[in-house]
Structures are given as C-alpha cells and as structure tokens.
Amino acid sequence: MKLQESLWLLVTLLCVTCIHATILPQIPSLTNFKEAKHATGFQLSSKTEIVVDAKFANVKADKHSPSLLDYAHTFSSDLSEIAGLKSIRVRTDSSKNQRKFGNAIYLTVLPQTLAKKYKYHNGNATDEAYELDINQDIIKISGSSAIGTFWGTRSVLQQVAIHQKQHSSHVTIPAGSGVDVPGWEVRGFMLDAGRHWFDVEFLSDLCVYASFWKINEFHVHAVDNLWNPAYLYGPNAEWQKLYAGFRFQAEPGSPLEGLSRPKNETWSKKDFQWLQSKCLSYGVTVVPEIESPGHALAITQWKPELMIQGTPDNMNITQPEMIPTIKSIWKEFLPWFYGSEVSIGADEYDASLANDYIDFVNTMADYIHQQSGKSIRVWGTNEPSKTKKISTKVTIQHWDFPSDDIPVNLMKEGYNVINSEQSFLYLDGKSSGETSFPQELNQDIMWTGAPGGNGWAPNIFDAKDSSNNTAVDEPRLRGSIMPLWNDWGNNATTKLEVYYSFARSLATLGLKTWSGSGSSALTRSEFDSLYPLLNQVAPGQNLNRVVASKGKTVVSYDFKKTKHGQVTDKSGNHYEASAKNVKFSDSGATFEGSSKSYITTPIGSMGPPYTLSFTVNPTSLSGVLFSGTDSVLLANDLTWNVTGQLYSLNYSMPLHKATKVEIHATREVTYAYINQEKTPRYWYTVLDIWGDYMQTANMSFAAPIQKIGAGFKGIISNVQLSQGA
Ligand SMILES: *[C@@H]1O[C@H](CO)[C@@H](O)[C@H](O)[C@H]1NC(C)=O
Ligand SMILES: *[C@@H]1O[C@H](CO)[C@@H](O)[C@H](O)[C@H]1NC(C)=O
Ligand SMILES: *[C@@H]1O[C@H](CO)[C@@H](O)[C@H](O)[C@H]1NC(C)=O
Ligand SMILES: *[C@@H]1O[C@H](CO)[C@@H](O)[C@H](O)[C@H]1NC(C)=O
Numbered sequence: 001m002k003l004q005e006s007l008w009l010l011v012t013l014l015c016v017t018c019i020h021a022t023i024l025p026q027i028p029s030l031t032n033f034k035e036a037k038h039a040t041g042f043q044l045s046s047k048t049e050i051v052v053d054a055k056f057a058n059v060k061a062d063k064h065s066p067s068l069l070d071y072a073h074t075f076s077s078d079l080s081e082i083a084g085l086k087s088i089r090v091r092t093d094s095s096k097n098q099r100k101f102g103n104a105i106y107l108t109v110l111p112q113t114l115a116k117k118y119k120y121h122n123g124n125a126t127d128e129a130y131e132l133d134i135n136q137d138i139i140k141i142s143g144s145s146a147i148g149t150f151w152g153t154r155s156v157l158q159q160v161a162i163h164q165k166q167h168s169s170h171v172t173i174p175a176g177s178g179v180d181v182p183g184w185e186v187r188g189f190m191l192d193a194g195r196h197w198f199d200v201e202f203l204s205d206l207c208v209y210a211s212f213w214k215i216n217e218f219h220v221h222a223v224d225n226l227w228n229p230a231y232l233y234g235p236n237a238e239w240q241k242l243y244a245g246f247r248f249q250a251e252p253g254s255p256l257e258g259l260s261r262p263k264n265e266t267w268s269k270k271d272f273q274w275l276q277s278k279c280l281s282y283g284v285t286v287v288p289e290i291e292s293p294g295h296a297l298a299i300t301q302w303k304p305e306l307m308i309q310g311t312p313d314n315m316n317i318t319q320p321e322m323i324p325t326i327k328s329i330w331k332e333f334l335p336w337f338y339g340s341e342v343s344i345g346a347d348e349y350d351a352s353l354a355n356d357y358i359d360f361v362n363t364m365a366d367y368i369h370q371q372s373g374k375s376i377r378v379w380g381t382n383e384p385s386k387t388k389k390i391s392t393k394v395t396i397q398h399w400d401f402p403s404d405d406i407p408v409n410l411m412k413e414g415y416n417v418i419n420s421e422q423s424f425l426y427l428d429g430k431s432s433g434e435t436s437f438p439q440e441l442n443q444d445i446m447w448t449g450a451p452g453g454n455g456w457a458p459n460i461f462d463a464k465d466s467s468n469n470t471a472v473d474e475p476r477l478r479g480s481i482m483p484l485w486n487d488w489g490n491n492a493t494t495k496l497e498v499y500y501s502f503a504r505s506l507a508t509l510g511l512k513t514w515s516g517s518g519s520s521a522l523t524r525s526e527f528d529s530l531y532p533l534l535n536q537v538a539p540g541q542n543l544n545r546v547v548a549s550k551g552k553t554v555v556s557y558d559f560k561k562t563k564h565g566q567v568t569d570k571s572g573n574h575y576e577a578s579a580k581n582v583k584f585s586d587s588g589a590t591f592e593g594s595s596k597s598y599i600t601t602p603i604g605s606m607g608p609p610y611t612l613s614f615t616v617n618p619t620s621l622s623g624v625l626f627s628g629t630d631s632v633l634l635a636n637d638l639t640w641n642v643t644g645q646l647y648s649l650n651y652s653m654p655l656h657k658a659t660k661v662e663i664h665a666t667r668e669v670t671y672a673y674i675n676q677e678k679t680p681r682y683w684y685t686v687l688d689i690w691g692d693y694m695q696t697a698n699m700s701f702a703a704p705i706q707k708i709g710a711g712f713k714g715i716i717s718n719v720q721l722s723q724g725a
C-alpha cells in the first residue's frame with residue numbers, strides 16, 4: 001500500500017463520525033447550498049470512482065458536443081491532477097440503487113420535467129444548471145443537461161482543492177444539497193488574433209483555463225489589421241505593407257489561397273477543428289469572427305479593387321463583387337465551424353453609408369443561415385437610416401457609447417444584446433499610456449464601478465447613468481464578452497503575457513457573469529484570498545509554466561564534470577541534463593559551434609518569477625545560448641527570439657572574455673545584471689502608437705531551459721535557475 005493510501009485508510013478508521021466540513025466559497029459562487037448539519041461528509045480517496053448514469057452516458061446535445069461520458073473522462077483526469085491521486089476509474093451503471101456504488105461521484109442528468117424549471121435571469125430555460133447532493137457515500141451531480149453536470153464537476157474540483165489546502169492529508173466535502181444556476185447564457189472572452197498570431201495549442205489552453213471559472217464562450221477575432229493612418233491613408237500606397245492577418249488557411253488550390261496570410265501565421269482546418277473540439281470538451285464554444293466591411297485590410301490587400309478609394313481598410317459594399325466575395329469566404333469556412341453562431345464583425349463603418357451597411361448585414365445573416373443554419377452577431381455600430389433596419393435576428397454586441405446605439409434602446413427595438421462595454425471590459429496587450437485600455441480588468445471598477453458603488457454585472461453598461469443599465473432580469477440581455485485587443489501587433493506581447501492579462505480577469509468575469517454582483521455572490525476579499533490558490537490548481541494546462549522544485553533552486557549545473565554525457569544537477573531535483581558534442585573541463589562546457597553541439601534538460605520552459613544566471617565566454621556571437629518551448633536567448637546582444645519576434649538588450653557581449661549574466665523575470669519585466677553591475681538593463685519592445693509616436697514597453701519572457709547551446713561557439717558555465725526574481 002502506498003503511503004498516501006495508508007493515510008486515507010487511517011483517517012477513515014479514526015474518524016468515522018467526526019468528519020464535518022463547511023462548503024467553502026468558490027469562483028463563481030454556488031447559487032445556494034444547504035449543509036446537512038451533523039451529517040458526515042464525503043471523503044475523497046484512492047477508492048473513489050466516477051459513476052456515469054448509463055441512461056445518459058452517450059447522449060449528445062449535437063454531433064460535436066461531448067457526451068456525459070466524455071465529460072466524465074475529462075473530470076477524472078482533472079480530479080486526479082488536483083487531488084494527487086493516480087487515476088480515478090470511470091464506469092457507467094444503469095442501477096437506480098445508488099447506495100450500491102460505494103464511494104462514488106455520480107454523474108447524471110435531470111428528467112426534462114425537472115430540468116425545465118432552471119432559467120437564466122432573462123427567463124429563458126438553461127441547460128447549464130445542476131443540482132448537487134452530497135452525503136457520506138456519494139456526491140451526486142444532476143445537470144439540466146450534460147453540460148450542466150460538467151459545470152458541477154468544476155465546483156467539486158474547486159471544493160477539493162480548497163479543502164485539501166485546509167486539511168492537507170485528507171479531503172472531506174460537506175454533506176448537504178444545493179443548486180447552481182448561471183445568471184447569463186453568454187459568459188465569454190474574446191482574443192484579437194487578427195493583429196497578433198497565436199498557435200492553437202495556446203488558444204486551447206486558454207479555453208481549458210477559462211472553463212475552470214465556468215466561462216462558456218471563446219470569441220476568436222480572426223481577421224484584422226494594424227491601424228496606422230500614415231500607411232493606410234498616406235500618399236505612398238503603403239497600405240500593402242501594413243500588417244494584416246487572415247488566420248483561416250484555405251485548402252491548397254482554393255481560389256481563396258491568396259487571402260490566407262501571412263501563410264506561416266494561419267490555422268489549417270485540422271488545427272481549428274482540433275481547437276474547437278478541445279474547447280468543447282471543457283464546455284467552451286468557439287465563436288469565430290471574420291470581420292468586414294471595416295477592419296478588412298487583410299481582404300483588400302488580396303482584392304484591392306474592393307476597397308473604398310482612399311480608405312483601404314474599408315470595403316465598398318456596392319462594388320458588384322464585394323458581397324459575392326464575402327459570401328465565398330463564408331462558404332469556404334462555414335463548414336469548419338462547430339458552434340451555432342458566428343460573428344461577421346461589421347463595426348466602425350462609415351455612418352453615411354448606413355443603407356449599404358444594413359443591406360450587407362441582412363444579406364449575410366440570410367446567407368449564413370441558409371448555408372449552415374447558424375445565426376450571426378455584429379458589433380454595435382451607429383448606422384442611422386430612415387428606411388432600413390437590421391434584422392432583429394442579429395445579436396448586437398455593444399461596445400461603445402455613443403458610437404453604437406444605446407443598448408437599452410436596442411433591446412426595446414427587439415434586439416438581443418451582449419455587453420462588451422469598453423469602459424468595463426476592454427483589455428489591450430500593452431497599453432499606450434493613461435488614455436488606453438488596461439492589461440487586466442480593473443478590479444476597483446469590477447467591484448465598485450457600477451452606479452451607487454455597486455459591483456459590475458452584465459446588466460451594467462454605464463458607470464454613472466443608471467438609465468443606460470437594465471434590470472438583472474432584462475429579457476433581451478444575453479450576457480457578456482470581455483475582449484482583449486492586440487492593437488500594437490505581434491511584437492508587443494508574448495502569448496504568455498496575454499495569459500497574464502487573462503488570468504485574474506477570467507476568474508473575475510466567470511464570477512460576475514455566472515453569479516452577478518448580488519448578495520449571494522462572493523465579496524471582494526473572499527475573491528482575493530481564493531483566486532491565487534485556484535489559479536495555481538486550475539487543471540488541464542500549465543499556462544503558469546510551473547516547474548516543481550524542492551527548494552528555490554530548480555537546476556544548478558556547473559558543467560565542470562560529466563559522466564557518460566550526463567550532467568549531474570546539484571540542486572537536489574532530478575533535472576539531469578545530457579550532452580551531445582560538448583567538452584567538459586574546469587572552465588565549463590565548451591560548445592563546438594555546430595547545431596549538433598548542445599545540452600538538453602528535461603524541462604521545456606519555466607514561467608516567471610525566476611532568476612537565471614550563467615557565465616558565458618563566446619568565440620563567436622552566432623548561435624543560441626538557451627532555448628525552450630516559449631523563448632530562445634541568442635548570444636548576439638543577448639537577444640530574445642519569441643516566435644520570430646526579436647528583442648535585444650542594450651549590451652554587446654565581448655568575444656574571448658567571460659561575461660557573467662544574471663537574468664531576472666517577473667510577469668511584468670525581464671532585466672539583467674551584467675558582470676554584477678549596479679544598474680539593471682531591461683529588455684524592451686517598441687510600440688508604434690497609431691503611427692503618432694513610438695513608446696517603449698517592458699517585456700516578460702519565460703526561462704528557456706530545454707536546450708543549452710546549438711550553433712553557439714564558446715564556453716558556458718555555472719548555470720543556475722531558481723524560483724523567484
Ligand atoms: C463603390 O463602388 C461603386 C461602383 O463601382 C461606385 O459607384 C461608388 O462610388 C463606390 N463607393 C465609394 C464610397 O467609393
Ligand atoms: C446613456 O448614454 C448616452 C451616451 O453616453 C447618453 O447620451 C445618455 O444621456 C445616457 N442616458 C440615456 C437615458 O440615454
Ligand atoms: C430566449 O429564447 C427564445 C426561444 O428560444 C429566443 O427566441 C430568444 O432569442 C431568447 N432570448 C435571448 C435573450 O437569448
Ligand atoms: C527566430 O526564431 C524563428 C522561429 O521561431 C526562426 O525562424 C528565426 O530564424 C529566428 N531568428 C533568429 C535571428 O535566430
């Protein structure tokens with residue numbers, strides 16, 4: 001018997017009647033839960049099984065949705081990760097007699113007649129609610145459909161993590177029962193992937209992470225361009241050179257092949273479908289956006305004849321080939337998409353062309369519905385017309401007063417509305433001073449920024465004027481999406497910096513869109529004390545890039561001795577390195593300068609805060625000092641290379657001379673002390689702010705520790721990587 005198992009057994013024997021626990025606050029909070037006083041709670045152990053009601057095990061909401069059994073497998077792997085248990089068995093059972101199950105987490109679905117009573121605040125039925133019943137033997141989660149049951153598993157995971165933290169050796173979840181019902185149907189986040197490239201592995205990690213907070217939508221803004229008036233509207237036709245991304249990679253031979261650019265920054269159908277499945281397996285639906293007729297430089301760079309002369313980022317809707325072109329784009333890509341809705345963008349178009357705009361939106365709504373059965377969303381846009389009106393089948397995503405219509409008026413006119421109001425919800429990858437959007441949700445605004453000093457919730461559009469806000473139970477209000485824009489392009493942020501912006505923001509958004517800001521929701525201080533623990537344990541991804549170590553030191557390689565190519569680590573951890581074509585001597589490891597001369601470690605990358613120090617004596621400045629799965633450090637000017645974006649240090653390394661480098665990184669900055677200088681040198685990026693001025697900004701890089709050397713010629717010694725900056 002393993003030590004942990006014997007501990008479980010001991011605790012069970014000693015403590016048959018003494019196990020009480022209180023349901024602890026979690027993010028988002030449960031709608032209600034009543035503890036069964038004096039009853040024994042449920043003890044999680046290595047014997048715990050996940051039992052899936054056979055009647056619902058293989059039922060799917062639609063062909064791409066996971067079944068209850070699929071969700072159960074996801075839950076099993078997440079639970080073993082959080083609880084530190086080896087593997088938790090999943091089985092189906094058709095028995096009605098749940099007493100037979102022993103120590104089990106039982107997943108089922110409510111009968112339709114009972115499920116129907118659970119509603120969002122807007123009065124529509126929800127399939128995302130669940131009932132939670134806990135006794136000594138069983139945790140029973142009964143969803144209003146399989147997705148509801150899945151959200152219930154997130155609550156159990158959080159309770160396990162929180163109770164484990166308090167009692168460390170065993171986990172007891174209190175007996176009692178409750179229900180949990182989301183306030184709003186749309187609980188989403190948006191990422192601007194048009195102006196900044198992201199790989200699908202990263203995007204799927206974001207879905208998995210967001211799902212821990214019961215967020216159910218990932219809006220992927222997949223087409224956009226940098227905005228620089230000098231390039232776009234200047235006399236030299238430089239709009240062809242301005243960065244614009246169209247991320248869906250048309251099949252080879254398709255007439256749209258030329259549209260998918262930059263080619264090395266596109267997703268194939270297989271990539272994108274993998275992303276959608278992965279997100280769905282965690283309850284998150286991807287809502288793709290292909291933007292036009294504004295923000296459409298990626299399309300007009302391909303077909304310049306479709307632009308409005310003088311404003312190349314805007315397409316001319318009445319140009320006879322414009323609508324057929326946009327239809328052909330959707331025709332090609334609609335079959336890729338799994339969700340029931342897509343966004344056609346359609347914001348910031350010339351208000352004097354309102355009738356054209358309205359015709360365009362309605363034509364696309366009909367076309368997309370005919371082709372795929374899907375509905376569309378547009379961004380709120382001020383397009384005043386006396387004769388025409390956008391169809392009320394189109395959902396409006398409000399983002400700005402007064403450049404789009406006032407949301408309460410839109411709802412009165414019969415439109416369903418999603419709240420993405422910028423003054424609460426917009427984030428930007430690096431900011432351009434005080435007037436721009438923050439990198440994280442402003443917590444003061446989220447907790448006290450609504451009228452009367454109340455907390456924000458999806459029904460709040462205006463911080464001051466309550467007449468612009470709706471009741472919580474407004475029938476036309478669908479929910480909220482928090483967007484993160486990448487106005488300054490690829491080199492402004494690394495993907496991990498984008499995650500740092502999202503980390504606490506998504507937890508806050510999950511709370512506010514599920515539980516609202518009413519009396520049953522968490523207090524700010526409860527949230528602040530819970531978030532760090534829950535962020536650390538959030539399963540299924542490692543966006544924090546945590547590397548475990550016994551003490552502060554993660555690896556310590558002096559490179560003075562080697563045995564059979566193995567480099568022994570002196571830190572007490574087991575991160576032994578192995579060497580190829582490297583010589584070891586009293587001065588350290590000598591690399592030959594070829595790509596075949598390097599040392600590898602078992603670690604891919606380590607997130608900040610960290611300190612990485614080493615001594616380097618180069619005989620040439622080419623090649624790589626350190627590389628990892630998230631970043632590369634080149635010898636030349638100690639330049640970081642992150643997916644092709646280069647960031648050099650203001651330091652030229654001398655040849656044939658030892659330089660001692662000590663790098664410190666936090667989530668905000670990366671800097672180095674060279675030869676124990678007193679002043680740190682920072683790595684910066686330079687942001688081009690609307691072509692107006694250039695602004696430097698700090699960068700945070702993950703530690704590259706997978707490979708040392710490769711193309712580098714010279715000596716490296718005394719490599720130390722430790723936790724903390
Ligand atoms: C759009 O194209 C049509 C047809 O070519 C043309 O008559 C019209 O002037 C153009 N509109 C704008 C705003 O350039
Ligand atoms: C709502 O917001 C708009 C735009 O900021 C403002 O003009 C208006 O006074 C506000 N109140 C009402 C009742 O529309
Ligand atoms: C509520 O459900 C009805 C029927 O499915 C639908 O037509 C309506 O748009 C929904 N309302 C919202 C705000 O989603
Ligand atoms: C930077 O990395 C990219 C791969 O991400 C590579 O194609 C490029 O050559 C590298 N640049 C330099 C200067 O090493």
Ligand SMILES: *[C@@H]1O[C@H](CO)[C@@H](O)[C@H](O)[C@H]1NC(C)=O
Pocket residue numbers: 197262264265643644645
């Ligand atoms: C794609 O290629 C361009 C041009 O060579 C390069 O600047 C960019 O870094 C590459 N992107 C990635 C993700 O490697």
Ligand SMILES: *[C@@H]1O[C@H](CO)[C@@H](O)[C@H](O)[C@H]1NC(C)=O
Pocket residue numbers: 650
């Ligand atoms: C670069 O570092 C030198 C000192 O080595 C300093 O004098 C100079 O101002 C720095 N330049 C920038 C752009 O920071």
Ligand SMILES: *[C@@H]1O[C@H](CO)[C@@H](O)[C@H](O)[C@H]1NC(C)=O
Pocket residue numbers: 488489491492646647684685686687688
């Ligand atoms: C980042 O890209 C901008 C163009 O968008 C460029 O002006 C700037 O020099 C780049 N910064 C770095 C550090 O390469």
Ligand SMILES: *[C@@H]1O[C@H](CO)[C@@H](O)[C@H](O)[C@H]1NC(C)=O
Pocket residue numbers: 669682684696697698
């Ligand atoms: C970078 O961060 C350091 C430390 O916080 C700060 O002193 C410096 O002003 C920052 N530089 C820029 C360009 O923001």
